Amino acid sequence: DAGVIQSPRHEVTEMGQEVTLRCKPISGHNSLFWYRQTMMRGLELLIYFNNNVPIDDSGMPEDRFSAKMPNASFSTLKIQPSEPRDSAVYFCASSPAGGETQYFGPGTRLLVL
């Protein structure tokens, strides 16, 4: 079975550009999570969805970040405009209904120059 799929795997962009990260959760999972991992701050939860509805976005750093989940099999995390301090690895994870464990994708390594 396919796990969580993220694209792109690597992204290099220039400051000020828009960046869109994509995630396809495991089929049948109804919770989706976006995380950011940096050396300084570790793994931080940005936002999570249940049944395509955002439940907690308190981790979203600022208005430059937005996330959507238009259907059960697709989510996007957008950064506009991007800044060098956004450079990090962004992970998407999913979980089944009532599940306590999360299944992580391979991550997107973002570098903003």
Next chain:
Amino acid sequence: SQQGEEDPQALSIQEGENATMNCSYKTSINNLQWYRQNSGRGLVHLILIRSNEREKHSGRLRVTLDTSKKSSSLLITASRAADTASYFCATEEGAQKLVFGQGTRLTINP
């Protein structure tokens, strides 16, 4: 907020030895989980221990939980080169919202 803190930050041992990592947390929990992250990869769930459990085993993994001390330990027995990875503990902060520690970076030397 950061709930779990792992100790040590880095650990280097010889293949075949046992590796022990510790996690401390701050508030009451329903369960505590351990995840592994290989370099350049996503996190993989290893084991979950509930607050009413004191010890749990899975293959070469042994997890203990002491709720009175708000601490947990992960023991990997008979380590292998493939165990080289970072290990994170995670606790729930509200429904399904996991908070991860900074991790222990484990290196197994051949």
